[in-house]
Amino acid sequence: MGFDPLTLKYDVNGLIPAIAQDEDSGEVLMMAWMNANAVLRTLQSGRVTYWSRSRQAFWVKGETSGHVQELVDFRVDCDRDCLLLRVRQTGPACHTNRRSCFYTALRDGGEVEILTPETG
């Protein structure tokens, strides 16, 4: 692979934000963080792998839930400090069982839930 993950810009914790977008629907599913090794693992495996800041460990998305993200396209922004991952999402992306983590919207000054948890 010619691409070197170290050419990306990481923050003081060595992390870069990664936005996951559903390849088919265009829906923004979630945002999480990667370090250079997580970028490498994602590119090598085709399976989106974040860095869990709370667990301080690799987080192979869907490893326990089965709600995996298959990498379809890997994009870098103009500043090289943010990633956009076009993915094929199996099941819900959010740990609340909703399709997307962005299920809360502000409407008329109050918060409303615009997605309900999936069942089954």
Add this chain to the structure above:
Amino acid sequence: MGFDPLTLKYDVNGLIPAIAQDEDSGEVLMMAWMNANAVLRTLQSGRVTYWSRSRQAFWVKGETSGHVQELVDFRVDCDRDCLLLRVRQTGPACHTNRRSCFYTALRDGGEVEILTPETG
């Protein structure tokens, strides 16, 4: 307005990442940062206002370029530490004059530009 921007989770610098997505096309345009006051200004004005980390100042998107972002919907993620802004984008969102900042994709192990600068 019933919503209090201080109920969001900010990082050690008092910032929260905000993803701007084109309301019509679903295209992810850019990611930038907001502090609580930028969130407030965005909600009150309907004009997306970030916090510029390099300039340490409010950044009313498009104030000088005219490439404004009109807020259509404001969404919060499950952890309340990331925002998704559905926007109506005038002109290109990227300072390189491309529609989106995510114009670089990895293909066959190399970087390719998938968007060209807009003219006129």
